[in-house]
Every structure is written in structure tokens, then in C-alpha cells.
Amino acid sequence: MxxxxxxxxxxxxxxxxxxxxxxxxxxxxxxxxxxxxxxxxxxxxxxxxxxxxxxxxxxxxxxxxxxxxxxxxxxxxxxxxxxxxxxxxxxxxxxxxxxxxxxxxxxxxxxRVSALARAQEETPHNERLPIDVVVEQERSRGLRRMLLGVPEHHRQVLILRFAEDLGLEEIAEATSLPLGTVKSHLFRGLKTLRKVVQKESSS
Amino acid sequence: MKCVDSSEVMRLFAGKLSVERAELVNTHFDHCDQCAVLRDEIGAMTSRLQHDPDEFKDEAAALEVMTLIRMGKAEKPEVVPSRFLFWKSWQTWLLVPATAAATAVLMMVLWSPTKQDATDGFQARGAETINLNAWVSLQVFRAGKNGYEPVRDVIAADDALAFSYLNRSDSQLRYLAVFAVDNQGEVFWYYPPNVDAGNSPGSVSVQSGAQPIELPEQVAHHLRIGLLRIFGVFSKDPLSVQFIEAQAGRDFVTSQTVERMTRVSLPDVGQYSLLLRVENEMDREPN
Missing domain, CATH: 1.10.1740.10 (RNA polymerase sigma factor, region 2, helix turn helix motif)
Structure with a gap:
């Protein structure tokens, strides 16, 4: 064999x-x-x-x-x-x-409960952690909440590119999408995320 | 060069600009503070997605996985043996004389002159075999830009599919399982959701009536390019995911391709199946 x-x-x-x-x-x-x-x-x-x-x-x-x-x-x-x-x-x-x-x-x-509301109500993962870790978790939670405002197929590409630093070809392979579609999803995901971030900032 | 807009900066981040254009835009950033601020703003937004390398290290979760593996809890569940295999294995010989006797009795009944006389003008009721498949049907839809479109023969690999079923008024079938089998024999579940590897959920409860009824959720799988057959199995009692998968697996081995695998060998069920071609070309996002 x-x-x-x-x-x-x-x-x-x-x-x-x-x-x-x-x-x-x-x-x-x-x-x-x-x-x-x-x-x-x-x-x-x-x-x-x-x-x-x-x-x-x-x-x-x-x-x-x-x-x-x-x-x-x-x-x-x-x-x-x-x-x-x-x-x-x-x-x-x-x-x-x-x-x-x-x-x-x-x-x-x-x-009945929207994902945004769920994220807002999420309790701290571990309250005994040092304050800097807690601050980091709050920051991450805020970002996760904003990511939920991006459609799933755009969100997955954003996460793979900017959070996990995968190359565009690797993302195309992992998602079984053509390279051009990956770029489009990335572009549209960025646009949506920016709108969400701006909306969060203004409110 | 004119100032760039946010859309072009995002195209730059997404790798959508040509090399020449990307060089021009990058050079422009060196001379234009306003555009550089825009770039930094979008860069800061994406950098917030990055994380502390240890943020997602979870030794305890990894240990739990290893414990389950060491305990043998992560192995493939044993295939549920078919009740027919049971017969096949050691009682097949019983069927031979029984079948012969039944055939003899049937022949006597059919060819007896007195019987022929007695049946003049008489039509038997309730003795015919009911074709359960005739009572049910399944309609498949894909989520398009303008709402749901009925699927005829082609879908894209990442299409979200939605379903409606018709289970006619007098049907006694009360449960439905919807799944797909691809040309490598892999099964993709739509109803019931089969998310937890440790569970084997049963088919979902359905109503009967004269009108099609929509199932509430749309479901997307990452499907392989090639042929895919979608099955709707209506049953009187709930059937478990593992039981259906085991039988579908056997049928796939026998058929070798989903083109020939038109139904799953399950007793007392009504079935509907639809052969589809999964393509990538249907993704019409602009490049």
C-alpha cells in the first residue's frame, strides 16, 4: 500500500x-x-x-x-x-x-433573537482573567458582533484573509470558489464591514 | 493622478487591482495625505480582525478531543444491519418452499373455472398495492438574487437550497428526511440537520394536505462539482440519520453512481429523488 x-x-x-x-x-x-x-x-x-x-x-x-x-x-x-x-x-x-x-x-x-443581540448579551468568558485580557476580549467581541453584520459567504472570506492571513489562492481552494469570486467577496465584505463599523462608531 | 475613493482602496486590499494600477495608487498615497488617511482607516479596520496568537489556544478543548478518541468514542458508528440481510444470511432456504407454495396457491386461485365465474362483474377493492411514491413530492429551490428560484437540473456548489413538500391529504406518511448523495457516495443532510457527530437525529414531522408546504430553513453545503441526487424520504415513523445513511451507502455501492441510484432501499416509505448537476459556473459574481 x-x-x-x-x-x-x-x-x-x-x-x-x-x-x-x-x-x-x-x-x-x-x-x-x-x-x-x-x-x-x-x-x-x-x-x-x-x-x-x-x-x-x-x-x-x-x-x-x-x-x-x-x-x-x-x-x-x-x-x-x-x-x-x-x-x-x-x-x-x-x-x-x-x-x-x-x-x-x-x-x-x-x-426570534437576532445574532447581534446575542453577541451583545454574551457574558464574559472568564471574569478572573487579568484586566488586559478582559479588554482584549471586549474588543474581540465587538469585532465579532460587527462581523455578524456581514453576509456569511463574504464573512468567511474576510476571516480567512485578514484574521488567518490565508492567501487568495488558498482561500479559493478552501472555499471551492473561483479566485475572482474570492476577490469579489473580499471587496464586498470589506464594503459591508466598513458600513457596519461606521454605523457602530456613530451610534 | 486623481484621488482614489474608498472603493478603490478596498479593491487594492482585496487584490482586485492590476499590478500597474496598484503601483499607481500606492505611489499616490505617498503624496496625498487625504488618501493615505483613507488607506490607514481601512487598514486599521482589517488589522482589528487579527488576534493575539494565544487567543484561540485551548489546551483543555484539545485534551477533551484526545480523551474521546482514546475512549474510542470518535470512531465511525457501526453500520446498522438491514433486516433483509438477516433473512439472507441464514433463512433464505425458508423462503424457497414458502414462495413455491404461495405461487402454487395463487395459480390455483387464478386458473380455477369456478373462481372465474364468481368474479364476473366484481372488482376487488383495497387489495392493490399502494404506491407510496405517488402520494409525495418535493420541490427544490435555490436562493437567487431575486428570491427563490425552482431548481431544475443545475445548482452552484455553494447554493443555499430550500424545499417545499407535498404530502397528499390521505397519506399516512408523517415524517420526512431530505438529503443528497454525491458521486463519491457522500451524504449531505438538509432535514433533519445532522450537526452533532455523536447523535443520530430522526426525520422531521410533516403535515399532509392538498397544497405544497415550505420547509422553514434554507441550507447551504459545500458540494463537490459533479452529479448530486437529492432524496426526499417520507415515512410513517421517524427514521434515524444513521439508518438512512447506512442504507444509502449500500445502495450507492451497488449502483456505483447517483445516476443509477434512483431510490434508497427503505421499506414502507414514499420517495422522491431529483438528479442535479453541481457547477461552479453559476456563481455570477463580477470578478
Whole structure:
């Protein structure tokens, strides 16, 4: 099997730690049921998935749920991954997919309360944190609230470009959108976000 | 060069300007304070999206995931065996004499002269097999710029789909599951939402009547380019997502393509299916 050959090559190189391996090499080990490799992979990409989900959904608790769900699915579906050097795009795509599903589910469960109101009522994540962290969280919450004013398909591109610093081609790959559409979404998302920011500032 | 407007600055940020134009605009910023302020304002807005590298580090959440994996809670659920497989495995031989006997009795009844005489002018009622599929239908819509448009055969990969169903007045079917299967055998759920990997929700409750009834939510999946078949399965009792998926998986393996997989082998259900082509070209956003 191709996978077992690749795993052999990885192991004979004798890297210092699993953290030195590429994403694809780690996934090959994961496909061989290596939990330590999966843990290394998760530690590497957990902030990326958590960040995208939290910003997209405007809710840290939901973002955390999505993050856990994505990694559990990744483990469960480990046999389906084909190593092609695009693990990050694959992961981002999975994350966005879950976010859209959760967003839809949340709308159906709580149609009467708008997302903006929910974000405003969000309680502090942990009141025992130092004041500078609290200030940072307030700032982030304000921004998340504003992001919720941007349509989902524009929002996801904004988050990937400016929060996670993904390149336009990588965003196109992760979202399965043509490059030109990514640029359009980015442009329109920026326009909408600016309007929302200006409206917030004036009020 | 004339001053730029905010739209052009955002085009610059979005990578939409040509290299030559981007150079011109950037040079203009060096000489025009007003435009530079505009650039800085939009730059500040986007920089607010960036975060502290540790803001989304969550060791505890990662640990919970690893614990579930070590406990074996994250493995694929076992496929629910079909009740027909049960028969197939060790009781098939029972069916052979039973079928032969039933056929013999049927032949005797059909070809008996006295029976023929007795049925003159008589029409049996209630004995025909009811085609449950005739009682139901599903209409698919895509969210367009001017509202919802009925889907005929093509959708875009990121289209949000909405549904309405018709479950005729006398139908005894009270539950509906809507899902799609693509040409790699992957199942995408629309109703019920299948969000939590640990749960297997049941099909949703539906009404019957003479008029189509809209389902309340529009749903978007990131679909693969290629063929996709949407199924609406109406049943008397709620069917679980896992049960339907397991059967759909078996049917897909048998059919090998969604073109041939016109229905899912489920007993006592009414079904509607629609074959679609998923394309990227339908995204008509200007570049």
C-alpha cells in the first residue's frame, strides 16, 4: 500500500519530534491510527480552527464546539484524506462546512433573537482573567458582533484573509470558489464591514 | 493622478487591482495625505480582525478531543444491519418452499373455472398495492438574487437550497428526511440537520394536505462539482440519520453512481429523488 511505504520513509528519517513532521506526514501516521501524531496535528492547527469558527459564528462557546467537532470528524474520517500538501485548506474547508451547518441550526433554534443581540448579551468568558485580557476580549467581541453584520459567504472570506492571513489562492481552494469570486467577496465584505463599523462608531 | 475613493482602496486590499494600477495608487498615497488617511482607516479596520496568537489556544478543548478518541468514542458508528440481510444470511432456504407454495396457491386461485365465474362483474377493492411514491413530492429551490428560484437540473456548489413538500391529504406518511448523495457516495443532510457527530437525529414531522408546504430553513453545503441526487424520504415513523445513511451507502455501492441510484432501499416509505448537476459556473459574481 502507498501509505505504508510513506510511513516507513517518514520513520527512517528519524525526526526529532512529531512536531517536526509536515501535516501530510502526520496525517499518514494518523491513517495508521497513531494518536500521538493526531495530537501533534491538533495542537498545530487548533487555534486556526477555533479562530475561524469563533469569528464566523460570533460566539466563542459555539466556536469551541465546532473546533472539537472538526477534529473528531478528522479522526473519524482519517482514512479518506489524500496527501497532497493541502491539509490546511482541507481543514479550513471542513471548518467552514461545520460553521454553515451550525449557523443554520442556530437560526432554526433561536429565530426570534437576532445574532447581534446575542453577541451583545454574551457574558464574559472568564471574569478572573487579568484586566488586559478582559479588554482584549471586549474588543474581540465587538469585532465579532460587527462581523455578524456581514453576509456569511463574504464573512468567511474576510476571516480567512485578514484574521488567518490565508492567501487568495488558498482561500479559493478552501472555499471551492473561483479566485475572482474570492476577490469579489473580499471587496464586498470589506464594503459591508466598513458600513457596519461606521454605523457602530456613530451610534 | 486623481484621488482614489474608498472603493478603490478596498479593491487594492482585496487584490482586485492590476499590478500597474496598484503601483499607481500606492505611489499616490505617498503624496496625498487625504488618501493615505483613507488607506490607514481601512487598514486599521482589517488589522482589528487579527488576534493575539494565544487567543484561540485551548489546551483543555484539545485534551477533551484526545480523551474521546482514546475512549474510542470518535470512531465511525457501526453500520446498522438491514433486516433483509438477516433473512439472507441464514433463512433464505425458508423462503424457497414458502414462495413455491404461495405461487402454487395463487395459480390455483387464478386458473380455477369456478373462481372465474364468481368474479364476473366484481372488482376487488383495497387489495392493490399502494404506491407510496405517488402520494409525495418535493420541490427544490435555490436562493437567487431575486428570491427563490425552482431548481431544475443545475445548482452552484455553494447554493443555499430550500424545499417545499407535498404530502397528499390521505397519506399516512408523517415524517420526512431530505438529503443528497454525491458521486463519491457522500451524504449531505438538509432535514433533519445532522450537526452533532455523536447523535443520530430522526426525520422531521410533516403535515399532509392538498397544497405544497415550505420547509422553514434554507441550507447551504459545500458540494463537490459533479452529479448530486437529492432524496426526499417520507415515512410513517421517524427514521434515524444513521439508518438512512447506512442504507444509502449500500445502495450507492451497488449502483456505483447517483445516476443509477434512483431510490434508497427503505421499506414502507414514499420517495422522491431529483438528479442535479453541481457547477461552479453559476456563481455570477463580477470578478
Amino acid at each position: 502507498t501509505e505504508s511505504v510513506s510511513i516507513h520513509l517518514v520513520e527512517t528519517r528519524a525526526p526529532k519530534t512529531l512536531g517536526d513532521l509536515s501535516d501530510d506526514d502526520l496525517m499518514l501516521l494518523v491513517k495508521a491510527d497513531r494518536r500521538d501524531a493526531f495530537e501533534a496535528l491538533m495542537r498545530r492547527h487548533q487555534p486556526l480552527v477555533f479562530g475561524i469558527a469563533t469569528r464566523f459564528l460570533g460566539d466563542r462557546a459555539l466556536g469551541r464546539d465546532v473546533m472539537q467537532d472538526v477534529f473528531l470528524s478528522l479522526w473519524r474520517e482519517r482514512g479518506r484524506y489524500k496527501a497532497s500538501g493541502r491539509f490546511r485548506s482541507y481543514l479550513v474547508s471542513m471548518t467552514l462546512h461545520r460553521c454553515h451547518m451550525v449557523s443554520r441550526n442556530r437560526k432554526s433554534q433561536d429565530r
